[in-house]
Each structure stands twice: as structure tokens, then as C-alpha cells.
Amino acid sequence: MVTAASTVQTADDAKLLRFALKQDAIGSGANGVVYLAAAAIFGEMFGLPAAFLYPIGAFLVAFAAALLFLASKPTVSRPAVSVVIAVNTAWVVASVELLIAGWFPLTGLGTALVIAQAVVVAGFTALQLAVLRRTV
Template sequence: MATIAGTVRTTDAKLLRFALRLDAMGTGANGAVYLVVAAIFGEMFGLPAVFLYPIGAFLVAFAAAVFFLASRPTVSRAAVGVVMAVNIAWVAASAELLIAGWFPLTGLGTALVIAQAVVVAGFTGLQFAGLRKAA
């Protein structure tokens, strides 16, 4: 289970690759939904569509990058660290959104923000476990 220049070999990274792919699929689906039904979500959740469109575009692009990372013959530890940092920033921004009251969230909107933060934290935990296992 050796590492080579900050990378993880394919045979050592099953959990890590699983965590990255799971993150990519969930993030990409979430971003696509934001892009397709932002106006409906805006009303249901109290989030303005003008906010959801760029977030959706970012999520789709981020998901593509994470999926690409997971598909490489070797996985860069630094790149996984960046993915984990972005995920942690998402969780922190979710908490800030709730605490600061940036938007007039509905009850469903509050539940959505909390659920997404919990799921993203779970992705990050799996990625961390995958990095440790591959060490």
C-alpha cells in the first residue's frame, strides 16, 4: 500500500474512488436539478433562482472534475484534499446561510440546506477514510 509522489495506486484506492464517485454523482445530480428547476425550487424552498443557477453550474462542473479525478490511474492526494476542502467550505457556507438568514427559507428550504450539509459532510468523511486506508 505504497504511495508514489503524493498519489494513491489504483489497487489501494477502492474506498477513496467509491467516495469520490458517490460525491460526483450526488453533486452532479443536485447541480442539474438546480439548473433545470431553479424557479420551482426558489418558491418551494425560499431560495432565489438567480442564486441557484450559478450554484447549479458550479456543482455540475465540480462533479465532472471529481469524477475525472476518481477515474485516473492514480489519485492525487492533493487533488482529493482540494475536493475535501471544497466540501468543508460547502458545509460551512450552509451553516452560515442558516445562521445569517441570507434568504427567507421555508421549512423545506431549511431542511434541504441541513440535509445537503449532512450528505456533503458524509462524502468528506468517506474520502478521508479512503485516504487513510490507502496510506
Template structure:
């Protein structure tokens, strides 16, 4: 719809199969990681070189983030703004992962370094899938 020469994009999308799939996949991965971080913080701390004091709040955040992603994906019309915020959170996660490796924030083991890299790649992939789903739904 155009108003005074300005084209507006709808704030929601209703035909969003790929987008919903990407959001739900992100929710499942985030929620599973979050539960593991909280439940096994001490074990993961030793295995990966990540302090439990970091894993508990990170895990709680991921569980909450997963719940929000499921909510966004389950709405009859998916909010573009909400998807944009979710994608921004994912981009921030990837950036923080890279920065943690470069700056040496944690005394990561080899397995911990592999975990941080794998998660950053997975999150970037899910974000790209969300972006593709958003574009396809346009």
C-alpha cells in the first residue's frame, strides 16, 4: 500500500512456513542448550572451560529466548519486528562468540573452543534461514 509516494511493508506476515520452521528450529536448539547449560553447568565448566557462573545465566537466557521464539512462531501472523529483534539477538550472540574467542574471555579447552565455533556457525545459519524465510514471506 502506498501513501504520498511511500511504500509500506506489512508489519506482519501470514504465509510464513519457512520463517516459522526457522524460528522453531532456533527455539528448539536454544532451549536444549539452555537446559543443558543450567543442568550441567559444573560438568560443562570443566569440559569446556566455561565458568558455571556464566553458564547458569546464559542457560536461563536461552530458555527464555526459546520460549519467545516459539511464541513468535505460533502467532497467526508473524511480527516482522519481533523476527527482526530475534535475528538481532542471534547476530549479537555470534559477535559475542567471536569476540570471546579473540579476546580470550574464558580459559576454553579445545572442546570449548570447538563448541563456541560450532554454536556461532549454527546460530548464523539459523539467522540466515530466518532472513530467507522473512524475504520469502514478503
């Protein structure tokens, strides 16, 4: 049996959290599919090696599937959403580190992509975290 403390408690909060998880899944899944399908082309456009984009794409597709599964559950698990928030936070931190450390010779478009993705992921994370905090 799941306790009230481990699930999102109100219908409105659960609906908002499901929305945030589904939007996160759509964005993650779409990026993942594009990276897998066009890693070589995107690599040149963005200054990222295709060998880097393939595993990132595979991760994003799997992450998107997990998000959709989580959003489809009758009750939304707070611990599972906490893991999603941690993964998203790690993505944002890694994006900032990639920019600062200069791991790859990013093009201007590549820099814009990394920044845009970090901002969008941070937005999803903030929304997910806000819903969890409201339900404490």
C-alpha cells in the first residue's frame, strides 16, 4: 500500500505534474529520436561528435519512455518524480559544464542549442519541484 506522503495528493497537483512529465517526455523523446536519426548531420551543425550524440539520443528516448510510464500511473510517485528532478538537474549542470569547460568545439548554433535545452529542462524541473513542494 502506498502512503499519502509518497504520492502527489490532490487531483489538480497530479494533473499539473502529469502535464509537466508528459511535456518533458515529448521534448526528451523528440530530441533523442533526432539525435539517433541525424547524429552525423547534427554533429557538424552543432560542433558535437556523432559518437557523443548517439548515446545521448538513446538515453533521451529511454528517459522519455520512463516519463510517459510515470505520468500514466494512477498515482504519481513522489520518489520517482524526485529521481526525474535529479536527472533533469544533472542535465542542466552538465550542460553548463559542457559550455564552461569547452569539451567540444561548439558552433554558435551548438552553443545556442545547449543553452536552450538547459533552459527548457530547468523549466520542467522547476515546475515538477514546485508541484512536489506544494504537496508536502
